[in-house]
Amino acid sequence: MATEGAPPPASRQPEPVPAGCRQGIVTAVTIFIGFSLAFLRFWTFEAPGDWTPRSVLAAVILGVPIAMEIHVLFRLAG
Numbered sequence: 001m002a003t004e005g006a007p008p009p010a011s012r013q014p015e016p017v018p019a020g021c022r023q024g025i026v027t028a029v030t031i032f033i034g035f036s037l038a039f040l041r042f043w044t045f046e047a048p049g050d051w052t053p054r055s056v057l058a059a060v061i062l063g064v065p066i067a068m069e070i071h072v073l074f075r076l077a078g
Helices: 019-046 053-077
Strands: none
Touching: 019 053
């Protein structure tokens, strides 16, 4: 129930990350991407065995966080 004369809710603008913190976050995200890609490379291409539907599903599930990490990295850089 809205009251008359009540101010409209303020639009929340995201606060920018301070420059010093931003460099540390970019470094951390880059390290996570490196480890994730190295694990994916070994697990999907260098490990012995045949591909099964379960292994394809696991690779796709692992690919989603990697895509999200890359998305975060580009959002921080821009």
